[in-house]
Amino acid sequence: MNTETDKQRLITPVLAWFMAAMVLANTAGAMQGMLLPLYVSELGATITQVGLVFTLSNIVPLVLQVFGGWFSDNYGRLRAVAIGSIGGVLGHLILPFATSWVWVLVGLSVGSIARAMVGPSFSAFIAEQSSEQHRGRVYGITDTIFMVIQVIGPPLGGLLVSRYDFKLMLLVSAALYTAAAVLRVRMARTDGKTEKEDSQPLTWDSLRSSVATMLSMLVAGGLITWIFVTDGVRDIAFRMSDTLFPLYMEEISGITAAQIGWLGSVFGITMMAITIPSGWISDKLGERIPIIAGFLIDGFAVFMFTRLGGTFQAYATLFMLFGIGVGLQSPAYNSLVSKAVPDNMRGMAFGLFWTSLGIISLPAPYIGAALWERFDPAVPFTITAIMAIVSVLPVYFKFRLPKNENGENLPGDQSRDSTIQQ
Numbered sequence: 001m002n003t004e005t006d007k008q009r010l011i012t013p014v015l016a017w018f019m020a021a022m023v024l025a026n027t028a029g030a031m032q033g034m035l036l037p038l039y040v041s042e043l044g045a046t047i048t049q050v051g052l053v054f055t056l057s058n059i060v061p062l063v064l065q066v067f068g069g070w071f072s073d074n075y076g077r078l079r080a081v082a083i084g085s086i087g088g089v090l091g092h093l094i095l096p097f098a099t100s101w102v103w104v105l106v107g108l109s110v111g112s113i114a115r116a117m118v119g120p121s122f123s124a125f126i127a128e129q130s131s132e133q134h135r136g137r138v139y140g141i142t143d144t145i146f147m148v149i150q151v152i153g154p155p156l157g158g159l160l161v162s163r164y165d166f167k168l169m170l171l172v173s174a175a176l177y178t179a180a181a182v183l184r185v186r187m188a189r190t191d192g193k194t195e196k197e198d199s200q201p202l203t204w205d206s207l208r209s210s211v212a213t214m215l216s217m218l219v220a221g222g223l224i225t226w227i228f229v230t231d232g233v234r235d236i237a238f239r240m241s242d243t244l245f246p247l248y249m250e251e252i253s254g255i256t257a258a259q260i261g262w263l264g265s266v267f268g269i270t271m272m273a274i275t276i277p278s279g280w281i282s283d284k285l286g287e288r289i290p291i292i293a294g295f296l297i298d299g300f301a302v303f304m305f306t307r308l309g310g311t312f313q314a315y316a317t318l319f320m321l322f323g324i325g326v327g328l329q330s331p332a333y334n335s336l337v338s339k340a341v342p343d344n345m346r347g348m349a350f351g352l353f354w355t356s357l358g359i360i361s362l363p364a365p366y367i368g369a370a371l372w373e374r375f376d377p378a379v380p381f382t383i384t385a386i387m388a389i390v391s392v393l394p395v396y397f398k399f400r401l402p403k404n405e406n407g408e409n410l411p412g413d414q415s416r417d418s419t420i421q422q
Contacts, residue, residue, distance in 0.1 A: 025180035030153025051369025057108035064116035072347030084117025140279020150268020158261020237387035253310030270323025298325030299388035
């Protein structure tokens with residue numbers, strides 16, 4: 001953002017188009033999200049096999065996310081998103097024609113190429129389209145826009161499944177994603193011209209150097225290390241139970257697919273209402289406060305999930321709390337990471353973060369499913385709740401950006417160097 005007018009504008013025109021494509025693509029994903037475990041189960045999978053599908057399907061993004069972040073840093077955010085979207089189209093087209101849970105695994109694995117390429121570019125691109133003093137608010141606004149997917153997608157998916165079947169829903173999802181991919185390719189060819197001028201050679205030496213730099217920051221014991229630790233705990237905790245939420249509601253409480261879709265919408269509406277205030281709090285009071293509040297609220301909601309009763313109204317209340325908790329944390333985490341790493345390595349930072357976290361949490365869905373079958377359906381949810389609440393302690397004591405003599409956050413490379421030395 002180079003001009004004074006740009007500095008005053010929180011959402012630039014190119015960012016608006018970028019978010020439009022993101023909403024279209026991820027509405028397609030949100031239509032499937034909470035219903036895919038039911039689809040896998042309908043194809044004959046056991047609870048353990050459902051957990052296995054969502055465990056193994058994460059291997060591809062784990063392998064590619066670091067590459068995706070590095071590619072984004074050196075070759076351009078918009079071009080990385082466009083290339084990744086091709087894999088997303090193929091993955092979406094496989095799912096409607098799956099004849100067993102194995103083919104669902106194949107479709108999810110191919111589709112996760114998009115997640116590996118788009119994910120690191122998404123957060124990095126938003127950071128580049130915002131000034132540091134307004135970063136939390138811009139992330140809050142874009143998170144609010146993004147959560148339109150959660151308002152539209154789940155109830156639309158649930159409605160199509162209830163009135164027709166899973167295959168029609170997945171075909172509609174594939175059509176929406178393909179439309180988003182076309183828009184992304186168009187943006188890469190037009191708005192990506194500047195990126196092409198600034199792009200760097202893609203060499204193995206460059207990749208090794210970028211990975212080595214990020215790994216040194218990751219293990220240095222400073223802010224980046226503690227963000228990684230707490231986000232890792234959060235990722236393990238919630239991946240242990242997230243694929244089990246719809247199965248528990250359907251099998252234990254008798255909630256229908258359409259109702260599950262509406263619960264996803266309740267979550268999305270609540271999160272939309274929270275992300276902008278959370279971004280403002282992050283800019284004014286620091287990122288720690290919304291992150292701590294989010295952990296406490298989500299931990300309480302998960303703990304009560306198997307204890308509050310099995311009615312739709314009770315679950316709607318809990319999904320509102322989930323939306324508040326996630327809405328508080330999302331802009332704050334993104335803002336904090338974007339401030340703590342070099343500007344030209346944001347894609348690599350987000351890619352390496354998600355890869356490292358994904359490796360740690362890879363077996364979590366399978367473990368959660370195994371705990372369900374061997375002990376009690378409530379066990380994985382209880383463990384998730386405890387881990388979320390305990391995470392408050394390192395956030396409170398360690399999530400602090402370094403200050404200069406005037407008590408202000410250090411900008412640019414100085415901030416990052418001081419963070420490493422903490």
